[in-house]
Amino acid sequence: MKVVNNFSWMIGGPQGTGIESSANLFAQACASAGLWVFGKREYHSNIKGKHSYFQVRVFDKPINSHVDDVHLLATFEDSTARLHAHEVVKGGALIYDPTKIMLDDLNLKSGVITLPIDFNTVLRHVAEVTGEDYGKLAIMKNVIAVAASMALLRMDISEMEETLNRLFTGKKARLIPTNMAAVKKAYEAVEALPQEIHNQFLYHLTPNKKMAKRLLINGASATAMGKLKAGCRYQTYYPISPATDESNFLESHPESGIAVVQCEDEIAAIDMALGAATTGVRASTATSGPGFALMQEGMGWGGMNEVPIVVFNYQRGGPSTGLPTRHEQGDLMFSAFGGHGEYPKLVMAPADIDDHFHVAFESFNYADKFQTPVMILNDKLLTHSLQTIPPFQESGLVIDRGRLATPEELEAAITEGKGFPRFRPDAKTVMSPRPYPGQEGSPYWMTGDEHDDYGHITENPEIRIKMHEKRLSKYKLMLEQIPQDKQFTLKGEKDADVTLVCWGSTSGLLLDAVEPLKEKGIKVNILNYRLLHPLPIATEKILKSAKKLILVESNWGTQLGHLIRMTTGVFIPNQVVKYTGRPMSLNEIVDAVEKLMKKEVKPEVDPLTGMTIEKVVLTYGL
């Protein structure tokens, strides 16, 4: 039976051989054909040579996750075929270069169709018809692999042509004829295959030209767009994977007016952003674990001086340098409790790629409203995953700069002649009025030392109590003033058998799992925490009334679980975790939930709590 628009494609090869661009080409062709895609990128911390691969799942409905099954594996050298051939399902296909690899060497399942393509012969042909230097065409092997895949999937060659025309513009437009020559030759090669092979391969992609336009975008770009929309005009950074893409995006858009400063280190990055924020600009920085660790002292200063600042932490595998290019949700505890002393911090995580835009936008409002550092926990999976999503919903976006100094207050400060009482708590709002340097009457003092209303250093215990309590009372305000639907969401089946509890990128995955679990007779709903610190106490009711709870996190220690227990007293003994640096796949999570529901998991004692838990540790993926 034909399988239309439900398909998982993989391309792989040594880093530096164009794997990412070929995956982009494939995903863009599918997207412009009106299909929904989710593309996951896996690569080493290496520039050239090590194995990387990109998996693109195509569906006729929106998707947020990948599956482990591969329906078509496109390879043009030996390592990818060797490493991934076993993942191709029965009825799926392998594109390979017979001059590079013997099929007998591969661990292929029976029933996998094999398509030999002599890539060098195709390239020689391209060189002939275009007059290009054959020696320089090796980089085009991946385009051939994409085109052969498309041909096999019965996508019209015009889809490829359209995508290439769009991809190569300006100076790059001269690359189109060569690319098209390669595409044509690949199509010819596939079309020349015996009809029997075409009949055996069940997967088809059928364009849906009626589909409204959607964004094909990753989390880094969505975040950057949210920042620009929010009016962020000052960004600092020090290069680190996977955070750099965001800053790079911002720097590539000078027309927005944003000043992007590459700093000497992450200490400078946070401190420069703080210095900038004192002048009133919406400022931010982006980093990953090691840099986030260096920023702790600065963030504490921001908390003490009530400076609105947003720090984006693109989580990757830790600790230390860890797994620099791999996925993990390991920095939640660190974000909530990092830094010395006590100051209010707001920690949030976007639930999906669309939410990257919205969380980025909102984060600046919260930083201003609560006059304190806001930390956003992105993670590598969605940072680098390509997904089709509806255009961002811009209606309803409003900018809130929080409690600013009024002209009357500035006037009063001039009259009083003692400086501006920047830290005097406002009786009504708690938050103190914030003047901008440059406004007459604005001068006040800032210091990381404890200080009085004006910012003068003091060690007076009464003032300490007043100021410490004022700052920390912001936690209460955050929970009161952030709308509840921005704090957490409960989605999925009504009257669920089990509530899956998660945060960050796992949320989309779990939404995708609702249907397959339902088919297995398990009704689930998903409680996703968007606000992680302070943790929404209001979720206590949901947790306590759920028939069963399963915690799903990409870390070892179930960090959200500990925050939930700390806040609500609810301990969740059923857990699914993964810490290989690879994200959970849809089939993995479905299996894990099913196992827990069927009580097939051996109980063990959790060393950190002494509690008996049932924990599924997922491990799949290269």
Add this chain to the structure above:
Amino acid sequence: MASKLQTPLTVAAYKSDVHNDWCPGCGDFGILQAIQQSFAELALPPWESMVFAGIGCSGKVFNYMASHGVHTLHGRVLPFAVGAKLANPNLEVIAVGGDGDGYGIGAGHFVHAGRRNVDMAYIVMTNEVYGLTKGQASPTLGRGQQTKSLPLPNTNDAIQPLALALSAGYTWIGRSYAFDGKHLKEMIKKAIQHKGMALLDVLQPCPTFNDLHTTEWFNKKVKGEGENVMVPRIFNVNDQGYDGAVKDPTNADEVNEKKSKAFEMANYVGERNPVGVFYEINLPTYVERMQAQVPMLKQYAPALMPYQDASHLPTTDLSKVYDEYLF
């Protein structure tokens, strides 16, 4: 650069009413006073001026000024100050801090600030000790020297901050002495007025912990050239015909020559202490460089760029950006 006041304020207008708790006789008093005088003479509006300070005895300058005063983190005064200046170049931003703050824990920022040539003055109070932590050796104390708090003589060599600044790309480099009020004030004014990153290193007696280089020591005459000739220990190189200012920044020969001379001067060893302007050159500032790449910055400082309308709706139009991603 901040605007200039129509009616200049008195020096008193730049003094906050915070009680000053430096030790009696501390060189920091001289430096603070000179900063306040310079601000008054330059007619800087206090509300458009920001004094960023490091952590140390020196860092307390922030609180004694009646402008914006920002006490940052130990060693981090430059990134904070640079952030503010780039976000709003209309403000007058200066950075001040100790020698431990700037040349020790903050040495990385010190170097990179030179590469950026942000238009601001950085005043370092060099007392050869970590004053606020009770007198440990700072990076400017020479090897073998043993100030009061050191259990054993110093095992590290001293750095030459002016030579380091020269290599890092500071476009104005000078030195002065905390208790030569007149010279110091003029030097601070020059450093502020210089278009670019200025380092003013100020020799500062710490009567409490530095018992080697005291005010008396600085005041002592030393042997000069010729028999029985005694000369002041501190001498102004600019009075002796030395001119470190590059006239034509495009002339590589002149730049090299001036740099070599300044380098020699910065590494001066001997009985005497040279002060004055060691090097000066006019090069594009960081803001000018950014403006060349991000044209909107010519029109607006980041802090003043419009991004919302009167009803607080965002005005940033991303439709062109979205187009690239729409399929």
